[in-house]
Amino acid sequence: MLIQVCLYFYCKFLWRCLKFVMRKLTGRCELQRICYNTKPGASRTMKIETSLRDSKSKLLQTSVSVHPDAIEKTIEDIMELKKINPDINPQLGISLQACLLQIVGYRNLIADVEKLRREPYDSDNPQHEEMLLKLWKFLKPNTPLESRISKQWCEIGFQGDDPKTDFRGMGLLGLYNLQYFAERDATAAQQVLSDSLHPKCRDITKEEISKFSKAEWEKKRMDKAIGYSFAIVGINITDLAYNLLISGALKTHFYNIAPEAPTLSHFQQTFCYLMHEFHKFWIEEDPMDIMEFNRVREKFRKRIIKQLQNPDMALCPHFAASEGLINM
Amino acid sequence: MSDLRITEAFLYMDYLCFRALCCKGPPPARPEYDLVCIGLTGSGKTSLLSKLCSESPENVVSTTGFSIKAVPFQNAILNVKELGGADNIRKYWSRYYQGSQGVIFVLDSASSEDDLETARNELHSALQHPQLCTLPFLILANHQDKPAARSVQEIKKYFELEPLARGKRWILQPCSLDDMDALKDSFSQLINLLEEKDHEALRM
Numbered sequence: 001m002l003i004q005v006c007l008y009f010y011c012k013f014l015w016r017c018l019k020f021v022m023r024k025l026t027g028r029c030e031l032q033r034i035c036y037n038t039k040p041g042a043s044r045t046m047k048i049e050t051s052l053r054d055s056k057s058k059l060l061q062t063s064v065s066v067h068p069d070a071i072e073k074t075i076e077d078i079m080e081l082k083k084i085n086p087d088i089n090p091q092l093g094i095s096l097q098a099c100l101l102q103i104v105g106y107r108n109l110i111a112d113v114e115k116l117r118r119e120p121y122d123s124d125n126p127q128h129e130e131m132l133l134k135l136w137k138f139l140k141p142n143t144p145l146e147s148r149i150s151k152q153w154c155e156i157g158f159q160g161d162d163p164k165t166d167f168r169g170m171g172l173l174g175l176y177n178l179q180y181f182a183e184r185d186a187t188a189a190q191q192v193l194s195d196s197l198h199p200k201c202r203d204i205t206k207e208e209i210s211k212f213s214k215a216e217w218e219k220k221r222m223d224k225a226i227g228y229s230f231a232i233v234g235i236n237i238t239d240l241a242y243n244l245l246i247s248g249a250l251k252t253h254f255y256n257i258a259p260e261a262p263t264l265s266h267f268q269q270t271f272c273y274l275m276h277e278f279h280k281f282w283i284e285e286d287p288m289d290i291m292e293f294n295r296v297r298e299k300f301r302k303r304i305i306k307q308l309q310n311p312d313m314a315l316c317p318h319f320a321a322s323e324g325l326i327n328m
Numbered sequence: 329m330s331d332l333r334i335t336e337a338f339l340y341m342d343y344l345c346f347r348a349l350c351c352k353g354p355p356p357a358r359p360e361y362d363l364v365c366i367g368l369t370g371s372g373k374t375s376l377l378s379k380l381c382s383e384s385p386e387n388v389v390s391t392t393g394f395s396i397k398a399v400p401f402q403n404a405i406l407n408v409k410e411l412g413g414a415d416n417i418r419k420y421w422s423r424y425y426q427g428s429q430g431v432i433f434v435l436d437s438a439s440s441e442d443d444l445e446t447a448r449n450e451l452h453s454a455l456q457h458p459q460l461c462t463l464p465f466l467i468l469a470n471h472q473d474k475p476a477a478r479s480v481q482e483i484k485k486y487f488e489l490e491p492l493a494r495g496k497r498w499i500l501q502p503c504s505l506d507d508m509d510a511l512k513d514s515f516s517q518l519i520n521l522l523e524e525k526d527h528e529a530l531r532m
Contacts, residue, residue, distance in 0.1 A: 001341065117387075154415070154416075159369050159390060159414040160369065160370075160414075160415075165369070165370050166390055168388060168389055168390060169386060169387040169388045169389045170387070170389055174389075228392070229392065229414070229416070232390055232392050232414070233392065235389055235390065236389055236390075236392060239387065239389045242387075289420065290392060290393055290416065290417060290420075291393045291394055291417070291420050291423070292393060293392045293393035294391075294392070294393045294394065294395050295393075
């Protein structure tokens with residue numbers, strides 16, 4: 001309890017005094033100290049973000065939510081406020097701009113993703129329908145869809161004749177992600193789909209052969225199916241990715257991989273990575289059947305969160321951010 | 329560590345100190361009951377349970393497999409095992425009936441004729457299942473806010489509740505996500521039924 005009281009007072013008062021003392025000692029404000037001492041990437045950007053957000057200056061507080069076009073001007077204002085001479089510190093402005101671009105980009109990405117999620121799937125909207133039919137074509141290029149409402153949708157893992165009811169809480173975001181995965185990562189998507197449909201072959205022991213008749217053994221083999229539904233799992237993974245984004249857990253990943261503002265395609269690439277990884281994880285976990293889905297999903301989520309707690313982590317490094325940024 | 333979490337921890341410790349000082353002791357434990365919640369996909373099981381737990385039903389995705397929720401009420405806590413309702417999952421329902429003290433069956437009052445028939449068959453199987461046939465049933469006719477929703481009388485007739493469920497304890501409640509009060513009332517009735525059963529078991 002004593003520790004919590006101390007922490008409480010530290011958070012409220014002491015850290016400001018500490019900042020003041022450090023400024024006087026080193027001659028540099030907190031932003032400068034962060035840029036000097038921390039290498040570019042998630043560690044730096046997240047420290048800058050905390051510093052700006054908790055600042056007592058209105059300008060700094062509001063800088064995390066400015067429009068991307070106003071970033072340059074905002075940085076100039078901040079440098080003026082902190083009395084930093086841009087001629088002596090040419091790199092500081094550039095580094096701060098890069099950080100602020102990522103911070104603002106992440107916030108805007110949350111807004112864009114939320115907008116997509118809130119949009120319900122509408123069967124009267126021709127664009128939505130087109131996207132759904134394209135999803136079928138990418139996943140099952142050799143099988144024509146007999147009709148819009150048909151049991152065939154179960155073959156790609158929807159729950160009923162009409163996929164629209166499955167999009168529920170994730171709305172159009174679910175469909176966008178599935179389609180991105182099926183289109184851009186077609187080999188992986190088809191592999192995951194095929195695995196999810198085929199039962200696992202369980203090796204049978206000599207005792208079991210004597211105990212069961214052939215028919216019973218065939219049935220047991222079918223029962224021990226990996227058997228999860230591709231589309232429904234995809235929508236669940238979209239839910240997982242969405243929650244990681246909203247809670248800020250994905251900041252580590254995005255600030256490390258995207259030297260500029262994170263965008264929707266970065267989010268979709270992250271979704272593809274999570275689908276891959278979850279599929280591998282599911283096979284490793286070797287669950288009895290689909291009923292263990294929530295348990296396995298929760299374990300997977302905890303694993304990802306643990307990985308994201310490492311500030312140097314990038315889940316799927318498509319391109320490293322630090323090459324684009326300038327070292328101070 | 330954020331300010332908010334520290335303040336919350338602070339407040340909770342204050343509350344505990346206050347109770348200790350006033351010699352109140354720890355808050356009394358409420359009885360807990362294990363229930364199983366079944367119904368077709370899209371009937372609204374996850375949304376209703378989320379709302380009862382004061383969570384937002386907005387981000388609910390289809391339940392694949394099952395999930396357990398502890399739903400708190402004033403005089404009891406219900407540990408509800410909610411099972412997904414998709415075709416490929418329903419065959420596993422009976423695996424989870426063991427140890428249940430009550431059943432919540434949710435149906436979509438505005439579903440198609442085919443779906444309603446499937447729901448009826450599932451409800452009948454549950455009513456007759458050896459592990460569930462003596463337990464109290466709470467049947468929720470959900471989605472009453474939709475224009476195509478059938479009334480309680482129609483549902484009662486279609487599902488043949490009077491003849492089939494004779495001798496069993498059941499409650500049929502029309503409900504929708506907008507009307508939480510009616511829903512909470514029906515749960516209070518269910519809790520009464522569960523308490524009665526508990527007392528019966530003690531007397532025997």
